[in-house]
Amino acid sequence: MSIQRSRIGALVLEDGRIFPGTPFGARRPAEGEAVFTTVMTGYQEVVTDPSFYGQLVCMTYPLIGNYGVCDEDEQSRRPWAAGLIVREYCDRPSHWKARETLASYLERWGIPGLAHVDTRALTRHLRTHGTMRAILVPDRTGLTDAELVAWAQRAWTPDREDVVPAVRGEPATFGPADAPHIVLIDCGVKRNIIASLLRRAVRLTVLPYGVDAATVLALEPDGIVVSPGPGDPTRATDAIETVRVLATSGIPFFGICLGHQLLALAAGARTIKLTFGHRGGNHPVKEIPTGRVRITSQNHGYCVAHDSIPEQDGWQVWMINVNDGTVEGLRHRSLPVLTVQFHPEGSPGPQDSQDLFDAFVELVQQRWRARTARPIVLAGEGA
Numbered sequence: 067m068s069i070q071r072s073r074i075g076a077l078v079l080e081d082g083r084i085f086p087g088t089p090f091g092a093r094r095p096a097e098g099e100a101v102f103t104t105v106m107t108g109y110q111e112v113v114t115d116p117s118f119y120g121q122l123v124c125m126t127y128p129l130i131g132n133y134g135v136c137d138e139d140e141q142s143r144r145p146w147a148a149g150l151i152v153r154e155y156c157d158r159p160s161h162w163k164a165r166e167t168l169a170s171y172l173e174r175w176g177i178p179g180l181a182h183v184d185t186r187a188l189t190r191h192l193r194t195h196g197t198m199r200a201i202l203v204p205d206r207t208g209l210t211d212a213e214l215v216a217w218a219q220r221a222w223t224p225d226r227e228d229v230v231p232a233v234r235g236e237p238a239t240f241g242p243a244d245a246p247h248i249v250l251i252d253c254g255v256k257r258n259i260i261a262s263l264l265r266r267a268v269r270l271t272v273l274p275y276g277v278d279a280a281t282v283l284a285l286e287p288d289g290i291v292v293s294p295g296p297g298d299p300t301r302a303t304d305a306i307e308t309v310r311v312l313a314t315s316g317i318p319f320f321g322i323c324l325g326h327q328l329l330a331l332a333a334g335a336r337t338i339k340l341t342f343g344h345r346g347g348n349h350p351v352k353e354i355p356t357g358r359v360r361i362t363s364q365n366h367g368y369c370v371a372h373d374s375i376p377e378q379d380g381w382q383v384w385m386i387n388v389n390d391g392t393v394e395g396l397r398h399r400s401l402p403v404l405t406v407q408f409h410p411e412g413s414p415g416p417q418d419s420q421d422l423f424d425a426f427v428e429l430v431q432q433r434w435r436a437r438t439a440r441p442i443v444l445a446g447e448g449a
């Protein structure tokens with residue numbers, strides 16, 4: 067069948083643009099926010115990143131599916147993207163780890179895909195006009211274009227409510243008992259954040275979003291991590307007060323993406339929505355104190371408004387995005403707080419910022435050593 071004739075489905079944007087495509091994965095319609103990511107590999111990490119919940123994700127890289135799907139690349143317990151939009155879809159993967167095709171994986175989870183889409187035109191449109199409401203339909207027959215556009219205008223998007231409860235996981239513990247203890251608040255954590263911490267010989271307790279500060283403090287953590295997660299950070303009201311108490315407790319605190327935004331809101335700053343967000347694997351970020359530039363993995367639609375950061379309270383911009391100057395990280399003059407808007411765990415994307423886990427775990431170890439120190443009794447003393 068020719069591509070023209072197979073393009074019976076479509077991505078329909080709320081502003082009236084219709085992008086035809088060939089359905090793959092689950093044959094059902096989906097509503098969401100149309101976004102794009104420029105990562106060149108890592109489609110499985112993208113769809114299983116809980117921060118993509120409720121989003122119809124366009125991959126700008128033009129060949130998707132060619133290495134299939136495997137267990138190791140999964141970043142959470144299931145795929146969360148509302149739908150996947152690609153240029154060319156490959157249904158005959160070639161990789162020794164592949165256990166199934168991307169299409170059968172998406173189909174098992176009820177997620178529709180759309181191939182043969184002019185993803186370059188779609189991306190240029192979203193860059194100019196911003197991310198927007200959209201629907202993905204596997205088959206346009208039966209509905210007029212006007213009816214499809216009216217449906218897209220009513221589409222549900224993840225900024226409508228607090229969507230973090232939909233993706234958070236179950237409580238879990240990892241690592242040896244006799245090690246520095248980190249409590250991670252799971253707003254939609256990715257597995258490589260957990261793995262990156264565990265590689266540094268810590269004990270980890272994961273608690274779902276919604277936990278209060280007293281419960282966290284009762285576990286006597288040496289460090290606290292607040293994970294990435296989906297949606298508009300101002301909707302995640304169950305965490306903002308918790309983060310305020312924890313970040314000012316003197317315990318080392320590491321906020322990643324949504325965790326960074328929640329810290330900023332807790333400190334009294336504002337968040338704003340970016341026109342088309344930052345989603346990709348090559349965003350340059352400059353560390354202000356050193357001038358060092360990192361190439362980072364990103365997936366966010368919101369950012370912290372620079373002019374709202376309460377510098378009088380000791381909060382300082384630590385990192386900025388080299389492309390658009392937006393805030394990419396915060397530190398505090400005296401508290402052991404580090405936050406980043408990007409993803410030091412990569413997955414997908416570069417691992418260049420793994421040193422941030424080193425920096426955080428170093429603070430955690432210092433606290434643990436101070437907390438567990440026993441007075442050293444020299445031989446002969448006190449005898």
Ligand SMILES: NC(=O)CC[C@H](N)C(=O)O
Pocket residue numbers: 117293294295296297298299322323324325365366367368369
């Ligand atoms: N990956 C994330 O944590 C994303 C944070 C937030 N949902 C945003 O889009 O900005």
